[in-house]
Amino acid sequence: EDKVVQSPLSLVVHEGDTVTLNCSYEVTNFRSLLWYKQEKKAPTFLFMLTSSGIEKKSGRLSSILDKKELSSILNITATQTGDSAIYLCAGTDRGSTLGRLYFGRGTQLTVWP
């Protein structure tokens, strides 16, 4: 069964809209949650969250972690066509010596002009 579940699986919006992507996780001994953006190439790192309630921001993108609800959201404000991508969420396990990332299936975001 999936340890990390993302929703929605796909989303179509118009430029200027604000979107919220969701990630829930069931990782034993949770340590961190990571967000990646994937265009037609390699996933690129966006954020890492380890503490609940602390918001990470980078320009129009922000993310927050809720350890109580075992979830995270990624917000994108004033979307642009360049935001079109797959957004991946991954959780890590404190107990893992591998440092393994458990990935969700991703949310495909399409931003129309």
Added chain:
Amino acid sequence: DAGITQSPRHKVTETGTPVTLRCHQTENHRYMYWYRQDPGHGLRLIHYSYGVKDTDKGEVSDGYSVSRSKTEDFLLTLESATSSQTSVYFCAISEPPGLAARTDTQYFGPGTRLTVL
């Protein structure tokens, strides 16, 4: 961007032939990973390495083998390719997992698109 390259970037091969994909890094990171990405499945771990000659299996390792003779190179071999191995393959690197969560971040190479006919 992390200094990670993969070769080849695209390959078409026939069922039953051996295939080797290469990942090369210039970051001197000890940990290296091979993932495959398929529609509806996200990224799945095939094999990983935690040092030269130290490797172990991931969740989808059947039909794959790996080797790491140098810190900078991690090879993925399909001994006898099958159509189910048609996929996009990504290599990733990270620092050794430690007390600091920052070491959890993995950096990905550009990927290899493999088609097995």
